[in-house]
Amino acid sequence: MLRAAFLWLSEQPRIFRFVRKNRVARKLASRFVAGETVDEAITTLRDLNALSASLDLLGESVLHAEEAQRACKTYLDVLERIHRAKANANVSVKLTQMGLDIDEQLCLGNTRSIIRKAKQYDSFVRIDMEQSSYTARTLQLFTDVFYPEFGNAVGVVLQSYLRRTGADVDAMIGLGARVRLCKGAYKEPEDVAFPDKRDVDANYIACMERLLQDGNYPGIATHDVAIIDHAKAFTKQRRIPAERFEFQMLYGVRRDLQYRLRREGYNMRVYVPFGTHWYPYLMRQQVHGRPPAFGAADGQAYSVATFADDAAEAGRYGAALLFVRWGEGERPVGHLETDYLAFGSTPNEALAPVLALTLEQVKAHLDECVSRAAH
Ligand SMILES: Cc1cc2nc3c(=O)[nH]c(=O)nc-3n(C[C@H](O)[C@H](O)[C@H](O)COP(=O)(O)OP(=O)(O)OC[C@H]3O[C@@H](n4cnc5c(N)ncnc54)[C@H](O)[C@@H]3O)c2cc1C
Secondary structure (H helix, E strand, C coil): HHHHHHHHHCCHHHHHHHCCCHHHHHCCCHHHCCCCCHHHHHHHHHCCCEEEEEEECCCCCCCCCHHHHHHHHHHHHHHHHHHCCCCCCEEECCCCCCCCCCCCCHHHHHHHHHHHHHHHCCEEECCCCCCCCHHHHHHHHHHHHHEEEEEEEEEEEEEECEHHHHHHHHHHHHHHHCCCCCCCCCCCCCCCCCCCHHHHHHHHHHHHHHHHHCCCEEEEECCCCHHHHHHHHHHHHHCCCCCHHHEECCCCCCHHEEEEEHHCCCEEEEEEHHHHHHHHHHHHHHHHCCCCCEECCCCEEEEEEEEEECCCCCEEEEEEEEEEEEEECCCEEEEECCCCCCEEECHHHHHHHHHHCHHHHHHHHHHHHHHHHHH
16 A cells, blocks of 8 residues: 555656745645634634635535535525625635536526525625536526526636637626636646646736726736736726726735735735635645645644555555655655545545545544554
8 A cells, every 4th residue: 555655646746746835835724725614714704804705615516416405505604694794705606516417407596596695685696617518508507597687796707728718708798797717727628728828828818908998897816916917007007997896816825915906906805715625625726836734743744635546355446545744845755644544436436535524534634644653
């Protein structure tokens, strides 16, 4: 198992690319996730001071109707709590979390009830954009159902890495719909997405200019300083007032810049994820080379990963947690691993329960590994 783990590690360039500059990696995962409960998320809103927020219940692609209904109920609760707290916040929702992969009617019912409640409270629902296989369906449901029924109580997201996005920007401007523009967070095939980051950035700027000029209160969602400076210069030159758009960034990322933009008079919204399904979200963040790491009982920093390999019996896979220990350099200095925590007939099936572990459960596994290693 040890050898398999090392082999696995060596095949995971992301793990080796973990950069440990400025002690960022020593910070807890809580830097990027506002906690696991609605209470913790609402408390986080109070700490954001003058910044507005969009709350996102972590989790996507649910497989059972009850899960989708539970997620929907949590969103209704969140909207109620935002309203009572008089917080300057709205919500972001993923259609797969509302049951899109299970039954479209279920998804429509759940999403409608969230938007209805948001509209009742003068709030807003942003439909997040997921992988490119969902783009056409998401935009079709938005254009044919949500927007006609709820108007600007609902908005959508477009991703500049997709080749189709220029045309989608025009369509959304034609509709008068509110758009959040981001670069895109998923791994996509070259026929649908630009493989070269320069093209993604150039397309971002082109789409952003269109939206700033003619769009309806666009959300400029990026941490890219060059693009933010471009937006500032462009709006100044065209005399587009700062109230006509907002900047958006992720909770815990470039906080200095978030407050600076607010002080300069720009609207700044922070995307605040919360919930137990934090692991896949943090894994996506690692594309940027900043691994969230746990401080363990032995005083060392560990980042967390998962792996699945052939368990002893043929045709069966086992999945475990792997804790990578970091020294002062930029390479791991060791690792600890749990026993197999779950089994399945495919690696994904084995991994599913491991990916669903809560933050507390992962910390408990780390403590157990550390104490086992000490004996
Ligand atoms: C408010 C908001 C909502 C989003 N919604 C969606 C969505 O619905 N669908 C979707 O596919 N994607 C979404 N994203 C993610 C987005 O698509 C990008 O993957 C992500 O924002 C990184 O791109 P960037 O524009 O910041 O530029 P990049 O060029 O990737 O980064 C610019 C700079 O910011 C730093 N940086 C960027 N991200 C991080 C991070 N997480 N941690 C630390 N530093 C970082 C980079 O290191 C770099 O220095 C959203 C992003 C934001 C901010």
